[in-house]
Amino acid sequence: MAARSKLERFHKRMRFTSFPIGVYQRMANRQDGLAEALDTEQRTVSWLYGLLDLARDRARATLRQVYGRGGGTRQAMVEREAAASEQARRLAQLDAVERGLCFGRVDDRSGRSAYIGRIGLRDERHETVLIDWRAPAARPFYVATAGDPGGLLRRRHLHLKDRRVVAIDDEVFDLERMSEGDRRTLVGEAALLAALRRGRTGRMGDVVATIQTEQDRVIRAGLQGALVVQGGPGTGKTVAALHRAAYLLYTHRDVLERRGVLVVGPNAMFLRYIGQVLPSLGETQVVLTTVGEMFPGVRAVEADAPAAAVVKGDPRMSEVMAAALELRRRPPEGDLVVELDGLELRVPHETCVRLRERARAVRLPHNMARKLYVSELLRELARAEARALEESLHIEELANGDPELEELAQPLDLEGDLDELDLDLASRRLWGEPAVRRAVDGLWPELTPQQLVAGLLSDRRALAAAMPPGLDWTPLLRPAGAPWTVEDVPLLDEAAELLGEDDSARRAASRRSRAEQDEELLYASEVLQSTGVAEEGVFARADVLAERQADPGAELTTADRAAADRSWAYGHVIVDEAQELSPMAWRMVMRRVPAKSLTVVGDIAQTGSAAGARSWGEVLDPYLLGRWRLEHLRVNYRTPVEIMDVAADVLRAFDAEQEPPESVRSGESAPRAVRVPAGGLEEELAELVAGERAAIGEGRVGVVTSDALRERVARAFPAADLDAPVAVLTVTQAKGLEFDAVVVVDPAGILTQSPMGGRDLYVAVTRATRRLTVVHEGELPAVLSRLAGGTPA
Numbered sequence: 001m002a003a004r005s006k007l008e009r010f011h012k013r014m015r016f017t018s019f020p021i022g023v024y025q026r027m028a029n030r031q032d033g034l035a036e037a038l039d040t041e042q043r044t045v046s047w048l049y050g051l052l053d054l055a056r057d058r059a060r061a062t063l064r065q066v067y068g069r070g071g072g073t074r075q076a077m078v079e080r081e082a083a084a085s086e087q088a089r090r091l092a093q094l095d096a097v098e099r100g101l102c103f104g105r106v107d108d109r110s111g112r113s114a115y116i117g118r119i120g121l122r123d124e125r126h127e128t129v130l131i132d133w134r135a136p137a138a139r140p141f142y143v144a145t146a147g148d149p150g151g152l153l154r155r156r157h158l159h160l161k162d163r164r165v166v167a168i169d170d171e172v173f174d175l176e177r178m179s180e181g182d183r184r185t186l187v188g189e190a191a192l193l194a195a196l197r198r199g200r201t202g203r204m205g206d207v208v209a210t211i212q213t214e215q216d217r218v219i220r221a222g223l224q225g226a227l228v229v230q231g232g233p234g235t236g237k238t239v240a241a242l243h244r245a246a247y248l249l250y251t252h253r254d255v256l257e258r259r260g261v262l263v264v265g266p267n268a269m270f271l272r273y274i275g276q277v278l279p280s281l282g283e284t285q286v287v288l289t290t291v292g293e294m295f296p297g298v299r300a301v302e303a304d305a306p307a308a309a310v311v312k313g314d315p316r317m318s319e320v321m322a323a324a325l326e327l328r329r330r331p332p333e334g335d336l337v338v339e340l341d342g343l344e345l346r347v348p349h350e351t352c353v354r355l356r357e358r359a360r361a362v363r364l365p366h367n368m369a370r371k372l373y374v375s376e377l378l379r380e381l382a383r384a385e386a387r388a389l390e391e392s393l394h395i396e397e398l399a400n401g402d403p404e405l406e407e408l409a410q411p412l413d414l415e416g417d418l419d420e421l422d423l424d425l426a427s428r429r430l431w432g433e434p435a436v437r438r439a440v441d442g443l444w445p446e447l448t449p450q451q452l453v454a455g456l457l458s459d460r461r462a463l464a465a466a467m468p469p470g471l472d473w474t475p476l477l478r479p480a481g482a483p484w485t486v487e488d489v490p491l492l493d494e495a496a497e498l499l500g501e502d503d504s505a506r507r508a509a510s511r512r513s514r515a516e517q518d519e520e521l522l523y524a525s526e527v528l529q530s531t532g533v534a535e536e537g538v539f540a541r542a543d544v545l546a547e548r549q550a551d552p553g554a555e556l557t558t559a560d561r562a563a564a565d566r567s568w569a570y571g572h573v574i575v576d577e578a579q580e581l582s583p584m585a586w587r588m589v590m591r592r593v594p595a596k597s598l599t600v601v602g603d604i605a606q607t608g609s610a611a612g613a614r615s616w617g618e619v620l621d622p623y624l625l626g627r628w629r630l631e632h633l634r635v636n637y638r639t640p641v642e643i644m645d646v647a648a649d650v651l652r653a654f655d656a657e658q659e660p661p662e663s664v665r666s667g668e669s670a671p672r673a674v675r676v677p678a679g680g681l682e683e684e685l686a687e688l689v690a691g692e693r694a695a696i697g698e699g700r701v702g703v704v705t706s707d708a709l710r711e712r713v714a715r716a717f718p719a720a721d722l723d724a725p726v727a728v729l730t731v732t733q734a735k736g737l738e739f740d741a742v743v744v745v746d747p748a749g750i751l752t753q754s755p756m757g758g759r760d761l762y763v764a765v766t767r768a769t770r771r772l773t774v775v776h777e778g779e780l781p782a783v784l785s786r787l788a789g790g791t792p793a
């Protein structure tokens with residue numbers, strides 16, 4: 001019916017509208033112009049792909065050659081590995097840029113044209129024929145505006161499907177100066193809007209083709225110092241931060257390849273969401289992590305309740321950890337007494353105190369200082385043993401009444417007779433005694449960060465003793481063996497700093513015996529025989545394959561090594577959704593980047609964690625002393641204006657000082673509120689979501705619910721993950737993500753679920769790229785009354 005009436009309207013229009021003949025002529029010319037432009041661009045693009053294929057062939061050949069060499073000294077092996085991983089990386093990079101290799105062209109006033117792409121390419125004469133988007137020469141493509149074209153006549157976006165040019169968009173800055181031929185081939189539809197209208201896939205994509213000027217400023221900012229990017233929802237903070245990582249690696253490759261780049265995101269789901277952006281830009285050398293994963297060996301996912309999160313995130317927790325450690329190395333109540341083979345070894349209390357103070361005074365981390373403490377205490381015990389022996393040996397008894405022997409006997413001074421060698425030998429012997437070990441461990445135990453933190457959090461007395469006045473310890477107490485939370489991770493990191501690393505186990509693990517290597521060679525030959533890989537050429541020799549098996553260290557990239565090493569100093573750190581980090585989490589992040597080269601992106605208006613930031617200065621100044629630059633992003637590329645109006649009502653209600661961003665486009669359907677009868681949520685929701693799915697076609701639906709209803713709602717949509725057409729998420733999980741259609745369930749619950757409920761609701765309603773539905777059982781909260789046709793409170 002709808003289709004028929006559309007057709008009728010068209011016929012009617014054709015009957016009553018008469019186009020002047022010139023319009024038809026222009027339309028026909030335009031078609032010809034478009035075909036001609038597509039044809040020209042196709043020729044260039046095909047040639048560029050040809051060059052890409054050649055570059056790949058060359059990289060593959062070099063890789064084969066490198067592996068073909070085999071054998072040689074250890075040094076030669078290391079050099080070979082380095083050359084091989086360089087070529088392998090180059091190959092991976094060349095593969096990654098296949099999609100949309102070339103996406104832009106600029107024509108300048110001097111009649112020159114240049115093509116912009118994901119990677120730079122040169123022709124056979126070594127002339128640059130494709131400019132890498134990160135190169136300074138590509139900059140005009142991103143920064144030219146009608147007001148300030150910077151010498152450009154035209155910016156052209158090329159849209160590719162596989163290797164075909166399927167569409168072109170032109171922005172003309174100076175029509176007067178364009179040649180007649182170029183004018184004829186002008187084609188225009190805003191490339192940005194076309195990109196924004198695309199359905200969401202569940203994975204963030206790169207935006208190299210449509211980076212906007214304000215984002216370009218962020219992306220190309222210098223490496224030194226700290227840059228803070230504040231911007232409302234959908235302003236492209238994440239996308240700009242990731243492109244910045246790629247830009248920095250390109251521009252400062254020498255430093256950053258050695259030191260690595262770390263990106264910290266809010267949760268694992270978010271990392272999956274953004275995980276493809278950097279590889280699609282040809283960068284695989286960036287470590288992506290969350291606060292919960294920043295301590296090697298621990299993978300914390302669950303968050304603490306707000307009361308505990310606030311205390312654990314408090315900067316005073318660093319003193320609490322130090323105090324907790326002091327409690328673990330207290331001197332004995334009285335003298336130290338160790339029973340050994342019927343002897344009582346006694347070290348006076350004052351000596352124990354003195355040894356402890358000496359070990360503390362060296363200012364080494366606890367586990368290192370322990371070595372000094374143990375060695376001195378063992379010597380004291382050796383002396384105590386000598387004294388005990390003296391006391392136990394009664395010469396009169398030994399002489400057994402023999403007056404001559406009694407006369408010969410001098411008063412014993414075993415302790416005084418001990419020389420250095422005796423003390424060493426006695427110390428070693430004593431260290432083998434379990435009773436001595438127990439005593440030493442009781443006074444200065446060797447501790448892992450896990451033992452220190454878990455021990456503190458499950459010990460009421462220790463908590464009460466370690467906490468300063470004004471910091472409530474009660475929310476922290478939990479049973480021993482409780483799983484790690486995200487908020488524990490900065491405490492573990494703090495503990496590791498205090499305790500010091502003992503990397504002897506790691507070093508031992510990386511030492512490989514000759515026998516093992518021989519075994520690997522044998523195994524490698526068998527593999528080559530049985531799989532026929534030998535014929536493929538890459539691993540043509542058993543010794544080469546064995547070499548790779550045997551020395552994983554040589555294969556490890558900077559990113560691999562950095563991710564496994566808590567004390568790694570990164571060259572640059574990017575923190576996304578940075579408003580969520582507590583002061584303790586910032587301490588941990590800052591340790592990873594001693595040079596303080598940082599990009600911090602976030603939105604103070606979206607802070608959801610009770611321990612998160614209220615202002616950037618508050619969290620950053622303790623480390624950066626006010627030396628950070630602030631950039632604002634103010635245009636919202638995600639949320640249509642109608643939905644953003646609703647969000648702005650919410651923002652105004654809880655934080656009138658924050659400015660909502662301005663939406664770049666308007667939506668196709670009005671946001672709405674749907675009231676469901678009490679108890680009928682699941683059923684109604686299933687129907688409603690089905691309707692949303694039908695409305696958006698290929699895109700994705702996000703159901704964002706209050707924490708309280710999460711389980712109930714998730715039951716209605718099993719197996720909902722990022723890749724599923726429908727994902728059920730709490731606000732915390734939805735942070736940073738976006739969906740074509742968003743259904744917000746239980747707005748009243750979201751508002752009241754934490755002290756930051758208003759901000760949570762703001763985050764929830766700004767996840768939509770096209771449609772927003774708010775589902776409520778009770779009254780619609782007053783801040784959303786625009787949805788019911790009212791004026792928001």
Ligand SMILES: Nc1ncnc2c1ncn2[C@@H]1O[C@H](COP(=O)(O)OP(=O)(O)OP(=O)(O)O)[C@@H](O)[C@H]1O
Nearest residue numbers: 207210211212233234235236237238239637638736
């Ligand atoms: N220049 C651009 N060209 C095309 N799309 C863009 C551009 N900038 C941003 N976008 C798109 O806008 C959406 C929002 O971007 P992004 O997630 O980076 O915003 P954000 O500021 O991090 O949002 P939030 O604070 O809500 O996490 C994404 O789909 C992104 O791809």
